[in-house]
């Protein structure tokens with residue numbers, strides 16, 4: 001009998017123990033939920049305090065960063081010069097097997113030509129300045145400078161204002177180099193331009209202006225109609241002339257896609273205005 005009461009007592013103790021354990025677990029869960037709610041509330045308060053502070057300091061609420069707007073370019077003031085009714089120069093028939101070398105186009109018409117080289121610096125500013133000026137230009141690109149972003153130059157092809165021409169693969173100085181290497185430099189870049197931009201080039205500008213008879217032969221064999229040098233350059237924010245101190249009709253001008261593009265371009269615009277010339281495309285004349 002005594003044993004029976006003992007076993008009843010144990011069962012009761014066991015039930016009490018279970019109930020107490022359940023109550024303990026429930027309490028713990030409630031405490032955890034409460035604590036996390038408090039933390040969330042304090043964060044919200046902190047955030048609204050910082051918004052308030054920003055509002056007090058600047059009168060504005062902090063917004064997520066907005067995309068930077070396009071750079072604002074002062075539109076170049078180009079003096080209008082009427083387009084001549086026709087060109088007055090044609091490249092003579094080539095019987096020598098050597099591409100002719102041109103520093104100027106022999107013309108009496110009030111025109112000048114712009115070639116922009118290399119392609120190293122690809123800025124939105126350069127694109128806008130060219131577009132706003134309405135000038136035509138020939139882009140002499142070298143493979144080594146443009147393979148990081150060849151698409152940049154596709155935007156220049158959209159409105160026929162520019163053409164892409166040949167400035168070699170690696171931009172090596174060609175004078176004194178073997179025919180095989182020169183041919184590889186010139187033909188290789190012609191192939192690349194045709195593949196990338198859809199049209200094979202016909203004009204070649206030698207890197208650094210360095211060329212010899214072998215260059216003329218290699219250029220001719222690669223289908224280049226002429227080697228294009230320059231009579232003046234826009235460089236370091238000013239014009240450098242090989243002769244005299246102003247642009248003359250038919251001059252070919254050299255520029256580069258560089259960080260100083262804006263300063264160089266503005267000095268070119270000034271020189272064109274001062275000489276009452278019109279900027280035309282080499283390809284329309286050659």
Ligand SMILES: [Zn+2]
Nearest residue numbers: 117118207208
């Ligand atoms: Zn170059």
